[in-house]
Amino acid sequence: xxxxxxxxxxxxxxxxxxxxxxxxxxxxxxxxxxxxxxxxxxxxxxxxxxxxxxxxxxxxxxxxxxxxxxxxxxxxxxxxxxxxxxxxxxxxxxxxxxxxxxxxxxxxxxxxxxxxxxxxxxxxxxxxxxxxxxxxxxxxxxxxxxxxxxxxxxxxxxxxxxxxxxxxxxxxxxxxxxxxxxxxxxxxxxxxxxxxx
Amino acid sequence: xxxxxxxxxxxxxxxxxxxxxxxxxxxxxxxxxxxxxxxxxxxxxxxxxxxxxxxxxxxxxxxxxxxxxxxxxxxxxxxxxxxxxxxxxxxxxxxxxxxxxxxxxxxxxxxxxxxxxxxxxxxxxxxxxxxxxxxxxxxxxxxxxxxxxxxxxxxxxxxxxxxxxxxxxxxxxxxxxxxxxxxxxxxxxxxxxxxxx
DNA sequence: GCGTACTTTCAATAATTATTGAAACTTTGG
DNA sequence: CCAAAGTTTCAATAATTATTGAAAGTACGC
Numbered sequence: 475x476x477x478x479x480x481x482x483x484x485x486x487x488x489x490x491x492x493x494x495x496x497x498x499x500x501x502x503x504x505x506x507x508x509x510x511x512x513x514x515x516x517x518x519x520x521x522x523x524x525x526x527x528x529x530x531x532x533x534x535x536x537x538x539x540x541x542x543x544x545x546x547x548x549x550x551x552x553x554x555x556x557x558x559x560x561x562x563x564x565x566x567x568x569x570x571x572x573x574x575x576x577x578x579x580x581x582x583x584x585x586x587x588x589x590x591x592x593x594x595x596x597x598x599x600x601x602x603x604x605x606x607x608x609x610x611x612x613x614x615x616x617x618x619x620x621x622x623x624x625x626x627x628x629x630x631x632x633x634x635x636x637x638x639x640x641x642x643x644x645x646x647x648x649x650x651x652x653x654x655x656x657x658x659x660x661x662x663x664x665x666x667x668x669x670x671x
Numbered sequence: 672x673x674x675x676x677x678x679x680x681x682x683x684x685x686x687x688x689x690x691x692x693x694x695x696x697x698x699x700x701x702x703x704x705x706x707x708x709x710x711x712x713x714x715x716x717x718x719x720x721x722x723x724x725x726x727x728x729x730x731x732x733x734x735x736x737x738x739x740x741x742x743x744x745x746x747x748x749x750x751x752x753x754x755x756x757x758x759x760x761x762x763x764x765x766x767x768x769x770x771x772x773x774x775x776x777x778x779x780x781x782x783x784x785x786x787x788x789x790x791x792x793x794x795x796x797x798x799x800x801x802x803x804x805x806x807x808x809x810x811x812x813x814x815x816x817x818x819x820x821x822x823x824x825x826x827x828x829x830x831x832x833x834x835x836x837x838x839x840x841x842x843x844x845x846x847x848x849x850x851x852x853x854x855x856x857x858x859x860x861x862x863x864x865x866x867x868x
Numbered sequence: 869g870c871g872t873a874c875t876t877t878c879a880a881t882a883a884t885t886a887t888t889g890a891a892a893c894t895t896t897g898g
Numbered sequence: 899c900c901a902a903a904g905t906t907t908c909a910a911t912a913a914t915t916a917t918t919g920a921a922a923g924t925a926c927g928c
Contacts, residue, residue, distance in 0.1 A: 480789050481799050487782045494775050496693055498886060510799035527888045532906055554904065563809045578691050585684045592677050602678050602707035612760045615832050622835030630839055635812050638819030642827050644841050695916060724918045729876055751874065
C-alpha cells in the first residue's frame with residue numbers, strides 16, 4: 475500500500491505528536507492510519523503502509539486495544555484479524571478521557587486520600603496536608619462533574635458545549651429566580667473533612 | 672533539609688506520575704515539593720531535599736517556569752532566587768490546561784487545517800478528509816467551549832461544576848421555554864466548510 | 869572594577885524506552 | 899492430526915531522554 479501525501483502527512487503528524495501525548499510514534503502512526511482509512515486493515519497492511527516491523531505492529535495494536543481505541547473485526551473468508559476505529563469521534567473522545575483519567579488521575583486521588591489520613595507530625599506536615607486537601611477536593615469536583623457530564627447523550631453534550639459561557643447567565647438566573655431540585659448544589663467549597671476515606 | 676514521610680511520599684508519587692504526565696521525574700519532584708512547602712525554596716534547598724544535582728534542579732526550574740507553574744521570588748537581604756507555586760489550585764489548573772492545550776492540541780489543529788485545504792486525489796483521500804474534518808470540528812468545539820468557560824470567575828466555575836449533569840435540565844427548559852439572547856447557539860454541528868484557514 | 873555568591877550551560881554518561889526479527893505459539897481447514 | 903497461515907513474544911539492540919557536574923557565565927556589594 476502506498477500512502478497519499480495527505481494521509482502520509484496526517485500519519486506522520488500523529489506519530490510526532492505521540493510523544494507529547496504519552497504514546498509512542500509507532501502507536502500514533504497505527505492509530506492515525508486506522509482512523510482515516512476507509513476500510514479495516516490487518517497487521518500486514520500496516521507493516522506495509524508504515525514500514526514497521528511485524529513485532530511493532532503487533533505490540534502497537536495490543537496497546538491500542540488496551541486503550542479501547544481500536545476494534546478487531548473479522549472479514550468472512552479471511553482468517554486474519556482486521557482493525558478499525560469507531561466512526562463516532564465523540565465516542566472516541568469519551569474513551570480517551572476515560573482512559574487518561576484512569577491512568578493519570580485516579581492513582582493520584584488514591585495517593586492523596588492515603589496521605590490525608592496520616593497524622594501530621596510537624597507544622598510543615600500540617601501545611602502540606604492543607605495543600606493536598608485542596609488538590610484532592612479540586613480533583614474530586616472535576617472528576618465528579620465529568621462522571622455526570624459523561625452520561626449525557628452526544629446531542630445534549632454538543633448543545634452544552636455550543637452554549638459556552640452563556641451558561642453562566644443561567645446560573646445567575648438560578649440564583650435570582652429559583653432553586654433547581656435534587657441534591658448537592660452549593661456549599662461544597664470548604665469540605666476538607668471528606669478527605670479521609 | 673529532611674523530608675517527613677508524608678511529604679516524601681507525595682514527592683515520590685509526583686515523580687513517578689511525571690512520566691505519565693509528560694514531564695520527567697525530576698521536574699515532578701521539584702514541583703511537588705514546592706507545592707506543599709510552606710515557604711519558598713531556593714535551588715540549594717531543592718538539591719538538598721531531593722538529592723538531585725545542581726544542573727537538574729536548574730533545568731527543572733527552567734521548565735517549570737516555561738510552564739508558568741512556579742513563581743520566582745526574592746527574599747530581602749538574600750540574593751538567591753526562591754521559588755514557590757501559586758496558592759490557588761484553580762489558577763494552577765487553568766495554567767496547566769492552557770499549556771497542555773498549547774502543546775498538545777494547537778499543533779494538531781494547525782495540521783488538520785492545512786490538510787483539509789489540500790485537494791483530495793483519490794477516493795481514499797476524500798474519506799480521510801471527511802474523518803479529519805470531523806476531528807477538526809470536534810476539537811474546535813471543545814477548545815471554543817474551553818476558551819469561553821475559562822473566562823468565568825472561579826466561584827462561578829465551581830458552581831457550574833457542582834451542578835454537574837443537572838445542567839441538562841436547564842437545557843431542556845431552554846428548548847421549551849425561551850431562547851437565550853446573544854450569538855451563536857445551535858446549528859454548529861455540520862460546519863465542515865470552516866475547516867480551511 | 870574585583871571577588872564572591874550564585875546560576876546556567878553543555879558534553880559526557882546513565883537510564884529508559886522503542887524497535888526489530890527470529891523463534892515459539894495458535895488457529896483452522898482439510 | 900498435520901501443514902499452512904497467521905499472531906505474539908522476547909532477548910538483543912537502537913534510539914531517545916534524563917542526569918550529572920565541572921566549567922563558563924552573571925550580577926551584586928563593596
